[in-house]
Amino acid sequence: MADEARLPGVETESDEDPIVLHVDADCFYAACERLREPELRGEPVVVGMGYEPGDSVGAVATASYEAREFGVESAMAISQALENLPRRVDADSDSDLDVSETGVYRPVDMAYYESVSEDVRSILHESADVVREVSIDEAYLDVTERTDWSVAEGFARHVKERIAREVGVTVSIGVAPSMSAAKIASDFDKPDGLTVVEPDEVRSFLGPLDVDEIHGVGPVTARTLREMGLETAGDVADADPDALVEAFGERGRELYDYSRGADDRPVTPRGLPKSFSRESAFGSPVAAWERKRETLHTLAEAVADRATREGALYRTVGVKAVTPPYDVNTRERSLSGPVDDPGLVVEIATDLFREFDEDRVRKLGVKVANLEFDAANQSNLDGWGDATEPGNTNGAGSDGDGVDNPLDVSGGKPATDSSRTTPDPSPDDTGETSDAAGDTLPADQRTLDALVEGGTRSADRSPTSPSSRTAVVNAGDGSTDVVVPLSAFDGDGASVDAGPDRRDANRSAGTGPITSVRRHPDQTTLSEFVGN
Template sequence: MHSPQNGSAARRIIHVDMDAFFASVEQRDNPELKGQPVAVGRSRARGVVAAASYEARPFGVRSAMPSITALRKCPDLIFVPPRFDVYRSVSGQIRDIFARHTELIEPLSLDEAYLDVTAACTGDVTATAIAMDIRAAILEETGLTASAGVSYNKFLAKLASDQDKPDGLTVITPRRGAAFVASLPVGRFNGVGPVTEEKMRRLGITTGADLRAQPLAFLAEHFGSSAERLYDISRGIDDRPVNPNRERKSVGAECTFLEDLRDPAEAKAALGPIADKVALRCREKGVAGRTVTLKVKYADFEQITRRRTLSSAIEEADDMCEVAGELLQGLVPLKKGVRLLGVSLSGFDAPEPESEDQPDLFDF
């Protein structure tokens, strides 16, 4: 368990998150799409939504959603094929803007990154002013809007960037950190997915304040190795540095089925949408890998993995699906029902580009 950073050592972290990045690029380049519900992706039966415009989101359309589901939710949804070469080019422009202020840039994908601007905050220059300059430069040079969060650690900066989307800026100072976390639903916390959120709900934990009220021993009993991090973030504590050389180890996706799969052909067909999601994430992050891993969880929760390393890197869904299908074939006949299937890609050729009432000892 960590202790909060004191004021003199506190970092100034900015998290920049582009607003509906892929869809916004398409609306920028095609004025006829402005104001329309737009999904970047393929409308075919096995397609997946790569991004949804803000006009599509009130209908429940989200990224990584099957296209057929998105169309059912929003019949007027306009599908636009993805142009990842364009998105990468714009992302490069944005990265150049970041580099005017700091070398400590940790990209998470084409459309978001952490920046440590501590060294740049001298004299009258504050992290908030830097974030404002970055957002203004992005708008002027790309025609796109970005939301930013400013805080003293990565966890809070990311929460802050999502607080006032789109085109927002939120600042969380050390004095506000713990109280801000306490007010939020736990589903907002990075790393708390739907399964963990539901488990917390069953335990009576629905807000950051509820989480903070639990002793470490209780969290260890119910959440295992995640207990220490949950204990810390419920108090606004996160000591992770911004790492400009972070190497992504794998990209994956999985699906838990409402009914166990027993037909090998049905199980193989289910790999298609999963591989589509992995391919989408690979394109977003600009990576290709040589090792495909298949994860199978049976109805009795027995879990096994099978992997194959190829001679050259791949990033396309069809290639991943073919290899995963061959790995699945090695498990036929299925000895029991399949509850979950997962596909991941790894072996990448290149890396992806305090006390509770801390005083505000520096300007944000």
């Protein structure tokens, strides 16, 4: 490593304990709102997911610390939040409202938050050799080659001060020799905190913590641990690991290791997530269908929006219902192909949740899974007819403690990875129309240029409107299909000319054979254009 990449005057040893920073922005969405409205500093601020000004629907994505003093919490329904903390604007027309007991509500503005997050990420990448971006407001940094344990606190403080000075938001940082310990350390002194746990301090730092503070432990696992007589991380660390494995499977060994600070996972740039989900907990079990449906729709729209922003198509839609005492129920439905269709997510989630119409629900969630990351992410199921099939209806699901990478709205902070990584472009793409009919290449190497003469159009898929009708172009060599709108099939013998941002075509053959499929210059491989 170049000398200038290290903190001046610091020598590093290759066999020393890693130095890991966990950087977590404080109430990030609310902090962003205060950046553009400085007058909100010190005021209770609530950012609502699925919320519009003047409405009472949606869920709390972030509540500032001032708002939390009034009992407003992340994942709370906006209607309940308004009972605890009325809108400031309503005080102008209601003389009974005390302005000092009101707050400011704002809808989520992800485009703006992403722009602020990019400024933070830039500083993080300048400060470390390896950065694992976990979400819009959270990341792990491996700075082992940049600093030394003797000055690690000063290094982390420098990162904090740069972010505060150059971006204008505060972050809390945990420094430890492992990812799990660093994560716990960053939560230890919020907001605007800095906690350093050196290698020989990890066991003593973790020991007194409640079991629900162990990395990866959620309410259900915490309850089971307490039923086993294990109240603290120290209790888990001293427990029989075989008993933990018996209770939790192989995850029990992980809990045992994390409680002792044994976590040798390296900080690596994250891969693509397998699913996106949103969950919302009620203050007490809710039976009213309207309230459950309102929350369900908000979560479904948020999940679908997240998938769209990440450039992901999904093949599975699922819901989760946690009923008293803490029974976790999951239901899923598989689709006939990968889609990006927010309306369909709401429709399927609502249908799946009908089973719990009469049940009291503590917590509910919506997810999309079996993801495919595609640069042309505008596919939907309009016109595909009844494209859904019954999926998992097996009752109780998993513990729910981070399984399937849930995107928990707590603190406006997804609990899973949220990288916007996209597939690497193929170096062979040229943008030219192929003349070699019937080219046969491995599916992951073929470009759209390989989809040539000999392909045919499949039967129409129950079109619903001219603008949304779709069909499938089958490659002559049996390769994966390309979905295009039927509106493109208005001529004879023309090519399918793929646009840069959509699965569409300017023109193509009517009912005759496809003469060629030409890749737009901005596209890369066939896999970016086609669902497997």
